[in-house]
Amino acid sequence: MKWFSAPTALGLVSVLSFSLSTGAQQTFFNAPGSYASYDEGLFTPLEDLSVLSETQFTTLSHPAFPAYSVRVKKSNFCDESVKAYTGYIDIQARHLFFYFFESRNNPEKDDVILWTNGGPGCSSSLGLFMEHGPCRVVDNNTTKFHPESWNSNANMFFIDQPIGVGFSYADYGETVSTTEEAAVDIASFVGIFFEHFRKFKGRAFHMAGESYGGRYIPVFASAVFDQNKRLEEGGVTPINLKSIMIGNGITDFYAMIESYWAMVCTPASLAPVLDIGTCVAMKQAIPRCKKWLKENCVDQFDAINCGASATFCDSALTGPVFTQSNKNPYDLSKSCSAEELNLNLCYPITMNISSYLDIPRVRSQLGVHPKVGNFKSCSNAVGIAFAQQLDEYRPTQHYVAALLERGVKVLIYVGTLDWICNHVGNQKWTEELEWSGHEAFVDEPLREWTVDGKKAGLTRSANGLTYLTIEGAGHMVPYDKPKEALKMVNRWLDGKDF
Ligand SMILES: *[C@@H]1O[C@H](CO)[C@@H](O)[C@H](O)[C@H]1NC(C)=O
Ligand SMILES: *[C@@H]1O[C@H](CO)[C@@H](O)[C@H](O)[C@H]1NC(C)=O
Numbered sequence: 293m294k295w296f297s298a299p300t301a302l303g304l305v306s307v308l309s310f311s312l313s314t315g316a317q318q319t320f321f322n323a324p325g326s327y328a329s330y331d332e333g334l335f336t337p338l339e340d341l342s343v344l345s346e347t348q349f350t351t352l353s354h355p356a357f358p359a360y361s362v363r364v365k366k367s368n369f370c371d372e373s374v375k376a377y378t379g380y381i382d383i384q385a386r387h388l389f390f391y392f393f394e395s396r397n398n399p400e401k402d403d404v405i406l407w408t409n410g411g412p413g414c415s416s417s418l419g420l421f422m423e424h425g426p427c428r429v430v431d432n433n434t435t436k437f438h439p440e441s442w443n444s445n446a447n448m449f450f451i452d453q454p455i456g457v458g459f460s461y462a463d464y465g466e467t468v469s470t471t472e473e474a475a476v477d478i479a480s481f482v483g484i485f486f487e488h489f490r491k492f493k494g495r496a497f498h499m500a501g502e503s504y505g506g507r508y509i510p511v512f513a514s515a516v517f518d519q520n521k522r523l524e525e526g527g528v529t530p531i532n533l534k535s536i537m538i539g540n541g542i543t544d545f546y547a548m549i550e551s552y553w554a555m556v557c558t559p560a561s562l563a564p565v566l567d568i569g570t571c572v573a574m575k576q577a578i579p580r581c582k583k584w585l586k587e588n589c590v591d592q593f594d595a596i597n598c599g600a601s602a603t604f605c606d607s608a609l610t611g612p613v614f615t616q617s618n619k620n621p622y623d624l625s626k627s628c629s630a631e632e633l634n635l636n637l638c639y640p641i642t643m644n645i646s647s648y649l650d651i652p653r654v655r656s657q658l659g660v661h662p663k664v665g666n667f668k669s670c671s672n673a674v675g676i677a678f679a680q681q682l683d684e685y686r687p688t689q690h691y692v693a694a695l696l697e698r699g700v701k702v703l704i705y706v707g708t709l710d711w712i713c714n715h716v717g718n719q720k721w722t723e724e725l726e727w728s729g730h731e732a733f734v735d736e737p738l739r740e741w742t743v744d745g746k747k748a749g750l751t752r753s754a755n756g757l758t759y760l761t762i763e764g765a766g767h768m769v770p771y772d773k774p775k776e777a778l779k780m781v782n783r784w785l786d787g788k789d790f
């Protein structure tokens with residue numbers, strides 16, 4: 293979920309206080325430690341996770357990752373039909389929390405999916421407990437088995453990242469403020485997990501996310517892909533990265549610009565919601581907004597000018613949706629006041645999730661570190677840090693193209709009622725993407741896909757790239773359309789056509 297949706301929050305921050313050191317992009321793999329060869333005999337990986345304790349963490353380390361370790365415990369909660377684990381991947385002073393659920397089908401054979409929510413700064417507990425996890429929070433104190441969970445046919449991770457989000461923490465106040473920096477920890481996390489839990493070694497792996505995940509996932513998957521070379525050099529089995537999946541994402545910010553207007557001023561999904569005067573003013577701002585963003589963020593990155601352009605575009609093109617309408621920006625078919633948006637992102641269940649995750653009994657069951665304070669769906673500090681770095685204004689689509697060229701498949705799925713990361717913009721960037729499959733992809737007509745004989749949305753697919761809409765769903769597709777979302781994922785994992 294992109295949560296800093298009040299454009300003022302993003303805009304003001306980026307213009308008033310962004311750091312001037314933002315020009316340089318972080319490079320991957322300045323991670324501590326090396327992947328030097330190691331003696332296989334020194335290390336006995338865990339063959340079976342179920343030997344782990346439920347009351348205490350077991351700490352695992354690995355000579356190929358000298359700076360990292362894993363604390364993991366069994367956590368019999370949420371889905372009693374499968375084995376569930378929680379823990380931390382410790383990267384020196386940085387500690388990333390994860391939930392891991394085995395597949396309800398065949399954990400020994402099924403693929404592994406890693407899921408992250410967006411923000412930046414939002415916890416994957418939102419995905420788990422309100423979207424497609426094995427259980428849903430039903431009130432402040434209770435969860436309920438969720439039949440349409442994505443672990444129906446896959447082993448699933450939910451990860452709180454970067455540090456500072458959800459139950460993840462750092463020892464000395466370290467922070468992460470760019471996606472490239474966050475990717476270093478994620479690639480390490482993935483490397484060390486597969487090396488430790490040997491039964492999953494070499495297993496087909498998919499990285500999935502939503503919203504700001506449209507930026508995270510292509511960068512994270514690229515880090516995992518590039519890391520493989522070093523893993524192999526160090527005698528470690530490479531990660532079998534098969535695909536990425538992005539739901540209602542922000543990937544190519546530049547291609548999205550016009551869609552913020554189209555979604556509320558044309559019948560792109562529903563009847564126009566803004567008045568004519570506002571729509572005309574928005575439309576007139578588009579050429580200037582595009583020109584400035586192109587000059588200052590796309591053609592070359594200039595932190596001051598890119599920040600100023602972004603502020604202008606936010607106030608001209610996204611501001612009116614918050615000030616002139618009472619719509620839920622994640623679902624234009626619903627109303628939501630500014631107060632509700634602030635309080636609970638327009639979804640009251642997020643408050644129930646927070647209450648549930650603050651119960652001492654739940655915290656101890658999960659093994660949450662005492663250092664972690666009250667649960668917050670989204671961390672303001674992380675959101676602001678990323679905004680200060682203008683992290684959103686980076687050309688993430690190039691990572692997608694690079695993955696496609698290397699045989700990693702890409703699923704871009706979009707609930708059509710969402711405004712904030714909408715289908716108009718996502719369709720546009722997938723059509724404009726520069727890669728060797730470009731022509732094959734755009735030549736493919738959009739056609740219906742169905743679930744149980746009923747139209748679920750539109751799709752097109754070529755050379756490994758699939759674009760797909762889910763009609764009647766907002767930003768959080770599995771929350772609104774659990775059945776369609778599960779069918780979609782299962783077909784994708786099966787490699788079947790839509
Ligand atoms: C909350 O749930 C626990 C465990 O299911 C139960 O023992 C407790 O009575 C519940 N508390 C309330 C206030 O419902
Ligand atoms: C949250 O829990 C309360 C009961 O504690 C319940 O009345 C309410 O409906 C729940 N909200 C949602 C959105 O599930």
Ligand SMILES: *[C@@H]1O[C@H](CO)[C@@H](O)[C@H](O)[C@H]1NC(C)=O
Pocket residue numbers: 432643644646647
């Ligand atoms: C549930 O928690 C919310 C705050 O997150 C609180 O406002 C509400 O009163 C709680 N409901 C109950 C039944 O305790």
